[in-house]
Amino acid sequence: MEDAQLILMLVRRCQAGDAAAWEDIVQRFHRRIFNLCYRFTGTSDDAEDLTQEVFIKMYKTLDSYDPAKGAFLTWVSTMTRNLLVDHFRRTKLERLSDSMDATPEGEDDAPRMADRIADKGRDPYSQAESQEVGVAVHAALQKLSPDLREAVILRDLQDLDYREIAIVLKVPEGTVKSRINRGRAELGRVLQRTYRQVNLA
């Protein structure tokens, strides 16, 4: 976690026109924002474009950030999430037409994922750091509905607490928890299927 006081000081310097402070902010947050975008969109290219978009927007609107209304990280996460929603809507039509040509979800991907990890050990968790498993989890994440996906990413990958996530998603904390429960369970089921196929193979 970032030191809130230090960040606040950097933001103030930025607002006063200090370019070095801005660079510091970019250095500190680009990795986190890139990962948020990458896990949500699924591709590195989209994540790169969106991360740039986030920082351009942040640069333009930094003056409007008010520390009294919440932590900078929450503000940044909200901005990123809003751009992800825009991106999702923008690409929705493309994806809908794509999916008409494709085979039903799951049927196609699961065996391929299973092939990839077929020669790995019996205890998948111990392999969790291996690239193949990372690929499988990342692919499973893309199968979740965007509501559930963003909730589990913010909680389990970005480490925000429920209160912060509630602010970012603009829903009550109870809804946040329920989405996280469902998202985790859904992901668990998808990966369980994948690994069952591994065991059968």
Place this chain on the structure above:
Amino acid sequence: MTNPTQSGASYTMQCSEFEALLADALDGVLTGERMAQFRSHSSACATCGPLFAEAESGRKWLTSLAEIAPPRHLVHNILLATSGLQGTREQAATEPRASFWFQLKHALNPQPLLTLVMEPRFGLSMAMAFFSVSLAMNVAGVKISDLQKMDLRPSAINRTYHETQSRVVHYYDNIRFVYEVESRVRELRKTLQPSEPAPTKQQNDEPEQKQQKNESDKNSQPEHQQNYLSESQRDVLLAREHSPIVNLEVRRTA
């Protein structure tokens, strides 16, 4: 708290309550009596038991995901797209070389160039920048005569700059190269403008200017100057198609 198992058994938790506590249970913040009640419902309920197992495994999968490293050029691109600067962090280690880089970089990069033109105290002439660039290109294998065939759109120039930069950086490591370039610039100046006093003056001002340039790199705000600057920039770009002497004139009027 005194006897969690017993009190847990005496209370029947509902499925809705179980779901509301699930996130806290997985986070490890649910303890004592409540956790015992939670566990007993989990083992008894045909719906909540599997839900707990799936959510727990899903959480484990997610937290096993490593953070991935963003592309190396991402920060650079973000800074270019926002403050218009290239970042000082990587350059910090190569501070003494910054002045030449500054000239080369800013002569080819639209926004910072504008700052340069607008800032009288720099006194670095466009001609000087042009000489530096053309000499660097020469050393890097680009002939000045090729400039006439070059695509002068900003994006193309940017690309040329990046291509050239990768070749030039190799030479630049050797400080003697810098001196050589500077002496060649002096020679060229003498050859081209034997009676012109201005270049000599620039030469004397140079060390001081380099310092100032580095500072202004951090403080500049190119946005406000865009209109005027793009005009003078276009002049410079056009001038490149002609001889270096034309450049000197452009500089004097700027």
